[in-house]
Amino acid sequence: MQKETDFLTRLRHSTSHVMAQAVEELFPGVKLAIGPATQDGFYYDFDCERTFSPDDLAKIEARMRQVIAQDLPFIREEYSKEDAVVLFKERGEIYKLEILEDIDNDAVSIYRHDDFTDLCRGPHVSSTGEIGAFKLLSVAGAYWRGDERNKMLQRIYGTAFPTQEEMDTFLARLEEAKRRDHRRLGRELDLFSINEEAGAGLVIYHPKGAILRWILEDFERREHLKRGYQLVIGPQISRLELWKRSGHFDNYKDYMYFTQVDDQEYVLKPMNCLAHMLIYKSSQRSYRDLPLRYFEMGTVHRHERSGVLHGLPRVREFTQDDAHILCRPDQLHDEIEGILRFVDDVMNIFDFSYELEVSTRPAKSIGSEEDWEMATKALRDVLDKRGLPYEVNEGEGAFYGPKIDVKLKDTLERKWQCATIQCDFSMPERFDLTYVGQDGEKHRPVMLHRVILGSMERFIGILIEHYAGAFPLWLSPVQAVILTLTDRNIPYAAQVYQHLLQEGIRVEKDFRNEKLGFKIREAQLQKIPYMVVVGDKEEQTKTVAPRKRDGTALKGMTLQDFLAMIGEERGVPKTTRQEGGDRT
Numbered sequence: 001m002q003k004e005t006d007f008l009t010r011l012r013h014s015t016s017h018v019m020a021q022a023v024e025e026l027f028p029g030v031k032l033a034i035g036p037a038t039q040d041g042f043y044y045d046f047d048c049e050r051t052f053s054p055d056d057l058a059k060i061e062a063r064m065r066q067v068i069a070q071d072l073p074f075i076r077e078e079y080s081k082e083d084a085v086v087l088f089k090e091r092g093e094i095y096k097l098e099i100l101e102d103i104d105n106d107a108v109s110i111y112r113h114d115d116f117t118d119l120c121r122g123p124h125v126s127s128t129g130e131i132g133a134f135k136l137l138s139v140a141g142a143y144w145r146g147d148e149r150n151k152m153l154q155r156i157y158g159t160a161f162p163t164q165e166e167m168d169t170f171l172a173r174l175e176e177a178k179r180r181d182h183r184r185l186g187r188e189l190d191l192f193s194i195n196e197e198a199g200a201g202l203v204i205y206h207p208k209g210a211i212l213r214w215i216l217e218d219f220e221r222r223e224h225l226k227r228g229y230q231l232v233i234g235p236q237i238s239r240l241e242l243w244k245r246s247g248h249f250d251n252y253k254d255y256m257y258f259t260q261v262d263d264q265e266y267v268l269k270p271m272n273c274l275a276h277m278l279i280y281k282s283s284q285r286s287y288r289d290l291p292l293r294y295f296e297m298g299t300v301h302r303h304e305r306s307g308v309l310h311g312l313p314r315v316r317e318f319t320q321d322d323a324h325i326l327c328r329p330d331q332l333h334d335e336i337e338g339i340l341r342f343v344d345d346v347m348n349i350f351d352f353s354y355e356l357e358v359s360t361r362p363a364k365s366i367g368s369e370e371d372w373e374m375a376t377k378a379l380r381d382v383l384d385k386r387g388l389p390y391e392v393n394e395g396e397g398a399f400y401g402p403k404i405d406v407k408l409k410d411t412l413e414r415k416w417q418c419a420t421i422q423c424d425f426s427m428p429e430r431f432d433l434t435y436v437g438q439d440g441e442k443h444r445p446v447m448l449h450r451v452i453l454g455s456m457e458r459f460i461g462i463l464i465e466h467y468a469g470a471f472p473l474w475l476s477p478v479q480a481v482i483l484t485l486t487d488r489n490i491p492y493a494a495q496v497y498q499h500l501l502q503e504g505i506r507v508e509k510d511f512r513n514e515k516l517g518f519k520i521r522e523a524q525l526q527k528i529p530y531m532v533v534v535g536d537k538e539e540q541t542k543t544v545a546p547r548k549r550d551g552t553a554l555k556g557m558t559l560q561d562f563l564a565m566i567g568e569e570r571g572v573p574k575t576t577r578q579e580g581g582d583r584t
């Protein structure tokens with residue numbers, strides 16, 4: 001499995017070289033930036049005065065096909081950094097020179113095929129003939145190094161596969177992804193907007209988006225209370241000293257927003273941990289009090305570069321379903337296990353499958369080597385004991401501890417980072433958190449940072465695409481709409497509307513003097529689960545004629561029967577297991 005992925009990555013990256021060669025030949029003077037493989041294909045960033053058109057892409061593809069047919073070998077050569085600088089200076093490749101400046105090694109590698117040369121770590125496939133099927137997909141602007149202060153380059157996206165069949169499957173899925181795009185559906189279903197006037201990466205929830213978020217938050221609070229968590233709320237800004245003490249300032253300041261109040265420097269919180277630690281510290285804790293599980297729907301701000309902002313998954317202000325568990329070392333295993341079960345329950349409710357990854361110590365980090373080892377072992381032990389498979393990402397942990405990442409898979413088999421469980425021995429040390437043990441001595445608790453859905457913004461984006469906007473009844477912002485057949489029926493329809501409203505159904509009315517077919521069509525486009533039609537016949541028999549959004553017309557029924565029918569369906573699905581609160 002691993003090998004296959006590697007081959008695909010090499011194949012795609014090799015295709016990006018072939019594309020760069022074609023672009024260089026067809027558009028002399030173009031400057032090359034970077035051209036990596038991605039999860040879905042590859043891209044290459046070019047600095048070119050001409051704006052690439054669809055016709056240009058077709059020409060580039062045609063030239064690429066020739067190069068592939070020639071089956072030219074990819075050749076790796078080692079250069080000293082100095083020689084490489086000379087080589088790329090001659091060619092006027094200013095971006096390659098910038099990349100070279102950042103390389104610490106004395107030796108660098110160059111890959112060549114045909115007349116094309118690129119600064120590249122590799123690896124590549126052995127020759128261009130190994131590239132089976134490829135397609136150039138689109139052109140988009142991309143700032144050099146993702147920084148809006150830099151020049152805007154042109155990024156050509158493409159994809160490549162070993163066989164045409166695999167590529168066709170992928171392209172079909174891409175079409176489906178476009179149909180489900182949460183940015184488009186977000187607009188069409190009037191859920192949210194992101195408005196430059198308010199600022200990039202800042203989400204504005206419209207009424208239907210806000211109710212969806214409220215439903216999810218309400219669900220979350222109940223699930224957390226059932227599992228022995230306590231709800232807390234921390235301040236949105238807090239003093240800079242606190243963030244220096246935690247190590248955030250040293251390790252995370254590029255992502256943080258600062259503000260001043262009177263003469264004090266404050267931080268707009270990028271994480272929720274610190275207030276939770278202050279709650280812990282507000283009184284003397286005993287071993288009997290632990291574990292303590294503090295949960296907050298915590299809004300955080302992180303300064304993402306504008307180049308990486310993208311719909312709901314990458315924003316600058318988001319809310320996490322964040323909790324911090326403080327426990328004794330002997331409780332760590334059970335706590336991690338409890339979180340994994342929680343994740344499993346919640347993923348089942350939304351029909352998501354998922355994969356697990358363990359991320360270890362990054363270069364920029366705090367804490368002792370022993371603590372890191374202990375924390376990493378704790379996480380791995382639980383997974384091993386439960387027989388759960390996982391991959392290891394070396395150096396991808398948080399700066400204060402290793403973590404288990406949960407990558408959920410949506411209906412299109414795309415992977416998304418949502419839940420994480422981070423094990424932290426450092427913060428309790430830095431903030432001198434203690435509890436009195438059975439021996440009467442002071443001990444250090446361990447801290448687990450964890451989210452289940454992760455960023456609510458990202459999760460809502462994923463949900464929109466997962467369900468293609470047709471949410472299950474319990475999540476639907478509007479569950480039913482009352483449609484009148486004629487204006488005569490309005491008074492009775494208004495009674496039906498009031499009745500459903502009082503029963504807690506999220507209901508709308510469409511009493512416009514329009515054809516019923518037209519109104520049904522609009523409600524279907526809005527993906528409203530039930531259309532409740534009211535005409536003369538219904539009025540006389542005191543019934544309603546419901547229809548489902550898939551077009552199924554149900555037979556007439558009383559409102560009572562209608563409520564009974566949807567009663568079960570509109571409740572929050574039951575999670576399979578529930579954790580007890582106390583486990584001392």
Ligand SMILES: [Zn+2]
Nearest residue numbers: 111120121122
């Ligand atoms: Zn390369």
Ligand SMILES: [Zn+2]
Nearest residue numbers: 271272273449
């Ligand atoms: Zn945290």
